[in-house]
Amino acid sequence: MMKIGIVGGTGYTGAELLRLLATHPEADVQVITSRSENGKAVSELYPGLRGKMDIAFTEPDDEVLSRCDLVFFATPNGIAMQSVPALLDKGVKVIDLAADFRLSNPADWKQWYGVDHACPELLDEAVYGLPEMNREAIRQARLVANPGCYPTATQLGLLPLVRNDLVEGHVIVDAKSGVSGAGRGAKVASLMCEVSESFKAYGVAGHRHLPEIRQGLSRMSARFNGELVFVPHLTPMIRGIHATTYATVKDRSVDVQGLFEETFANEPFVDVMPAGSLPETRSVKACNQCRIAVYRPQGGDTVVILSVIDNLVKGAAGQAIQNMNIMFGLDEKAGLDVSAMMP
Ligand SMILES: NC(=O)C1=CN([C@@H]2O[C@H](COP(=O)(O)OP(=O)(O)OC[C@H]3O[C@@H](n4cnc5c(N)ncnc54)[C@H](OP(=O)(O)O)[C@@H]3O)[C@@H](O)[C@H]2O)C=CC1
Ligand SMILES: CC(=O)N[C@@H](CCC(=O)OP(=O)(O)O)C(=O)O
Numbered sequence: 001m002m003k004i005g006i007v008g009g010t011g012y013t014g015a016e017l018l019r020l021l022a023t024h025p026e027a028d029v030q031v032i033t034s035r036s037e038n039g040k041a042v043s044e045l046y047p048g049l050r051g052k053m054d055i056a057f058t059e060p061d062d063e064v065l066s067r068c069d070l071v072f073f074a075t076p077n078g079i080a081m082q083s084v085p086a087l088l089d090k091g092v093k094v095i096d097l098a099a100d101f102r103l104s105n106p107a108d109w110k111q112w113y114g115v116d117h118a119c120p121e122l123l124d125e126a127v128y129g130l131p132e133m134n135r136e137a138i139r140q141a142r143l144v145a146n147p148g149c150y151p152t153a154t155q156l157g158l159l160p161l162v163r164n165d166l167v168e169g170h171v172i173v174d175a176k177s178g179v180s181g182a183g184r185g186a187k188v189a190s191l192m193c194e195v196s197e198s199f200k201a202y203g204v205a206g207h208r209h210l211p212e213i214r215q216g217l218s219r220m221s222a223r224f225n226g227e228l229v230f231v232p233h234l235t236p237m238i239r240g241i242h243a244t245t246y247a248t249v250k251d252r253s254v255d256v257q258g259l260f261e262e263t264f265a266n267e268p269f270v271d272v273m274p275a276g277s278l279p280e281t282r283s284v285k286a287c288n289q290c291r292i293a294v295y296r297p298q299g300g301d302t303v304v305i306l307s308v309i310d311n312l313v314k315g316a317a318g319q320a321i322q323n324m325n326i327m328f329g330l331d332e333k334a335g336l337d338v339s340a341m342m343p
Pocket of ligand 1: 007008009010011012013014033034035036037060073074075076077079097098099147148149180181182183184185186311312315316
């Protein structure tokens with residue numbers, strides 16, 4: 001069994017890691033940290049895990065964490081980078097669910113996250129944890145930067161077109177997220193009275209996922225140089241992301257449905273739906289799937305891609321476990337072979 005540590009066990013992504021790891025055949029969660037719930041049994045905070053997770057929250061302590069094989073950071077941005085160099089030195093592998101190691105240019109990190117990076121020397125080594133793009137590098141990695149939720153849905157939707165240099169001009173991403181995307185620590189802005197029966201855009205002038213998506217697209221193809229417009233929206237639902245992406249194709253004769261099906265044919269967690277489908281966020285609720293439908297309305301040169309994920313699963317904890325499985329040579333689906341909840 002692998003010894004697992006989780007820093008940040010009281011947030012939504014930490015809770016989701018616990019839920020999924022509780023039934024993972026190879027993972028033994030030995031350390032779970034929380035400063036606010038230090039000493040409390042996990043099963044007391046999460047009765048759903050009674051009988052399945054028999055440990056208590058402890059204060060974060062790098063010395064204790066260094067006895068693990070793998071540590072997940074499910075903490076706010078800027079926390080993991082304080083501990084990662086010491087953990088790597090002790091031979092511990094790390095998956096960071098936050099953004100600390102996602103952008104390879106430290107100047108981009110400073111611009112979008114507002115502080116200097118604590119260990120810029122590790123940015124080149126960190127592997128961006130989108131398995132559909134980087135599976136072989138993840139296999140060799142000791143440090144994986146788990147992608148953001150919007151970037152996961154967006155990049156998977158664009159991968160077949162960008163990798164094949166089929167996109168011309170700018171790309172528009174119109175994305176909507178459930179409220180859990182803001183984390184459990186979010187205050188007034190995510191209260192039911194503030195979000196229910198309402199719908200709004202945010203981050204229109206520039207959201208921190210913009211440079212992450214742009215970096216990902218340029219890695220799919222060095223020739224991609226189109227302008228990227230990314231507008232996130234907050235929707236009154238708990239989980240889920242729905243990204244609607246518009247791109248212009250250079251060649252109208254391309255069979256986009258066939259191209260998407262072929263690209264993801266062997267991917268366990270990407271489902272290209274039959275032509276004419278309308279993927280719903282509830283079709284991925286609590287599971288690690290990304291479901292995609294692709295259209296070329298009226299046979300024109302605009303391709304419309306609809307991609308849905310659960311922000312807490314394929315957008316965070318599920319993808320992190322998928323990366324863990326790859327890093328440790330396990331069955332990629334271990335602990336993740338669950339279907340969506342209905343309704
Ligand atoms: N929510 C989502 O859909 C997604 C989130 N992410 C990223 O995952 C990370 C976690 O998100 P989420 O679970 O929503 O966040 P939450 O705000 O819900 O939880 C944060 C967790 O981190 C702990 N924490 C906070 N500050 C520190 C600190 N200084 N040292 C150690 N632990 C700390 C908190 O516990 P305590 O204060 O008790 O120690 C808590 O358990 C974030 O970086 C987020 O951006 C990524 C993709 C999607
Ligand atoms: C609805 C909502 O607020 N979503 C979050 C993004 C989710 C997330 O946590 O992404 P990172 O891991 O990159 O921080 C936001 O827009 O800030």
